[in-house]
Amino acid sequence: MMRTHRAGELRRDHAGATVAVCGWVATRRDHGGVVFLDVRDAAGVVQVVVDPEAPGAEVAHRVRSEFVVRVEGEVRPRPEGTVNEELPTGEVEVAAQRLEVLSEAEAPPIPIGGRQEADELLRYRYRYLDLRGDRLQRNLRQRAVVNRVLRRVMDGHGFVEVETPMLIASMPEGARDFVVPSRLQPGSFYALPQSPQLFKQLLMVGGFDRYYQIARCLRDEDPRSDRQFEFMQFDIEMSFVDGEDVMAVVTEAAVTAAEEATGELPGAVERITWHDAMERYGTDKPDLRFGLELVDLGEVFAATEFRAFQAPAVKGIRVPGEGGVARARLDALIERAKQLGAAGLVWMRVGEAGALDSPVAKFLSEAEQLGLVDALGAGSGDLLLLVAGERAIANRVLGTLRLDLARPPVDEGGLRFVWVVEFPLFEGLDDEGRPIPAHHPFTMPHPDDLELLASGQGEELLAARSQSYDLVLNGWELGSGSVRIHRADMQQQVFTALGITPEDAQVRFGFLLDAFRYGAPPHAGFAIGVDRFAAVLAGEENIREVVAFPKTQSGADPLTGAPTPLDPAQLKELGLQVVKRPEAKKPKS
């Protein structure tokens, strides 16, 4: 037998057992006589002792870091005073009776599992070494727990896992497609799916009333710390339900996965309307782990003589205990606010008895000063930050400052889920005054806004809400979903509002509209970005830390060298001709 146990799972209970373990040499401590080897495998690390007279002694002196070894020996409790509290296996050690080198290793180009952080380029180029370290071992295993729990919960609710194609037609709208040339039909291309969105709706028409899939999605947009070209979506769709049903099952799946993956019970899952999220947190993905809520000061300054506050909105936040902050810091905050689009930023330091220390205090009446302190709940030693201007700008600026000033690190402050509901149907107007859909154009309008949608024009339409919902965790947008339109008349109404003619619609979404003509059930769905979810649960700020083989910000894979030029013969077969080719990159060796 190659091995009887995993190295990292040996405990006091194993004492006395003769075992065989295999793994990598994490460290070697050679005392000249006795040699200690820390042997690492998938379960962790255990100390192997090779006594001078033991059969493997010669081998032990020769072994080097990252050699793959097999050790046979007796598990024994460590002698008095040599227990290692830091290690789960620290109460025992394996006394080697046989030591074999299964594979030699060159000195690794990056440190493995150490405290020294290597350059990210090198970590990706030698990902197979980086993967041996604690961090990625833990993160990827935890991610697997998330996948497993999501599947288990969905299976328990009678959902059917259905796979959808990777080679599909390019859809207009949305992100840039990755495309794949067709060999059989030169000049034509497949697109890789940005999401299974339209297929899952077809599955509803096809009578699968509860679908889910953990699906790979691809979007050709610049990668970021929370975004790769390819990513996984936990995707669901349900028939004969409303949004509440969807939110309920997604909540159960997400909370259960979070709890089992981290061993930590998430806080209560809250709910907030998009409008309230913007007003209270200045963002549609509020981080509820901390306060500093935005306060509307419009009433306080309704009749103010201070010109800067004669604005559509005056809002403020109270930063507790920061009243002593340095002037330079305040100047930096003002600069930041201006970069974010504010006309300016008013700061106030609250002194004893509520006295306000601020460049603008002298322009404010006593009633305004009192009202301000009262509205913000300010006390001695606090710092107050106020922004006046357009409501959306004031909210955005203060929402950003709120994060700058008080957002906890990603791995602190617990897990705070929040549903953000009733997103606007449209996110703005394009150059020709047509509304731009905030979600995809099949999102069901809010029932109370149907009239508005039918009669509204231009700007008025921006107030129309949709039956959509986002799930947010600690300020990260995990995913979004909506109730879909399933009736032709309403779909036509939305298309009209969007300026899409029936002919356009037929060209762009014809197959879905066709399907809907044959009896479409009311349906609704959701999708969670698994990478982001796993990153937050792992306490990582970068999703590359939960992706086994990630790409860099320029879309390269330093391990395989992708992307690469194509062989001329391949191009010919595909009927492709490269018109302008950038300088050929150096091969990665």
Place this chain on the structure above:
RNA sequence: GGUCCGGUGGUGCAGUCUGGUCAGCACGCCGCCCUGUCAAGGCGGAGGUCGCGGGUUCAAGUCCCGUCCGGACCGCCA
């Protein structure tokens, strides 16, 4: 497409502003010593086109221009 930060032995960094013993530290690696360490310890050693190209200068890791790569962000991500 843009802004910002970074690129110095295998790795992580200092040195760049103020050009001239500035090629230095730690880890790793190699050798020797060492029987209870756990980031073992001691002694010794090898190892660097300072990302690349051009320019300024008597002299460039250091200043200027360009370029490549990595990262953060903006644009983009229905």
